[in-house]
Amino acid sequence: MHPLIQEDIVSTQQRPKMEQYENCIYFVLRALHLSDGQEETLDTEQISIVLGDNFVLSFQESDKPWFGPILDRLRIENSRIRQRGPDYLAYAMMDTVVDHYFSLLEALGDETESLEDILIEDPSPESFHHLHQLRRTFTYFRKTVWPLRDVLNSTIRDDSPHIREETGIFLRDVYDHVVHIIDNVENYRDILMGLHDMYMSHVSNKMNEVMKVLTIIATIFIPLTFIAGIYGMNFDPGASPWNMPELGWYWGYPAAMALMAAVTVGMLIYFRRKDWL
Secondary structure, eight states, X not given: OOHHHHHHHHOTTOOSEEEEOSSEEEEEEEEEEEXXXXXXXEEEEEEEEEEESSOEEEEESSOOOTTHHHHHHHTXXXXXXXXXXXXXXXXXXXXXXXXXXXXXXXXXXXXXXXXHHHHHHOOOHHHHHHHHHHHHHHHHHHHHHHHHHHHHHHHHHSOOTTSOHHHHXXXXXXXXXXXXXXXXXXXXXXXXHHHHHHHHHHHHHHHHHHHHHHHHHHHHHHHHHHHHHHTTSOOOTTSOSSOOGGGGOTTHHHHHHHHXXXXXXXXXXXXXXXXXX
């Protein structure tokens, strides 16, 4: 293998790509899986595939059985994968990685639908945090899968002696799957953006309701404060003709309280008719 291939294999932070060399083609794929204990967080692993005229080499970071279904098919005598060339085997490996994207997308989609029900019925700061986490997950999903579309497109369009024409048909099918996955990821991102806007609208409406109640309470107490301030002035009722006879009246205090109660009831009736309550 070319030294650059060896360098890329051990450098596990490569983005999906395809590079043609004189005697082989080098592919880099990213395998995705949900993190242990965190359903909405993704972990990624680099998978390197080297395709030659009569060999296929694969390298992965962990011992996860990514290609277990392919090994099962290889154990079947006279199976299609054993009858075709190494380019078909490389296609089958890429198709297996892409198929895992579908199962992963389905799990994240179910989680998005559950979160949507929660946000509609009982939105909370915890669900909002979950929403942000899902948005980051789908963004990471998109950044991981998007370059693979260009890789497959280049593989299909570029003439390579290592890939036969009949295998190109299968690669186009994988390309269609990747495009379909990207479209679904974009749809879920739009759904999450809509849920984000819905939550912010709910918070804003709730705040408006609180402010409305406080405003009504303050409005009710404005005339009451005015009345209490008027009758709270310490003027001697007999010191001047311009006096407040209510201060010396026997029923002055009950009358003032009754006036306050009448003002309050009248304002509440007015607010009710205006549909402010």
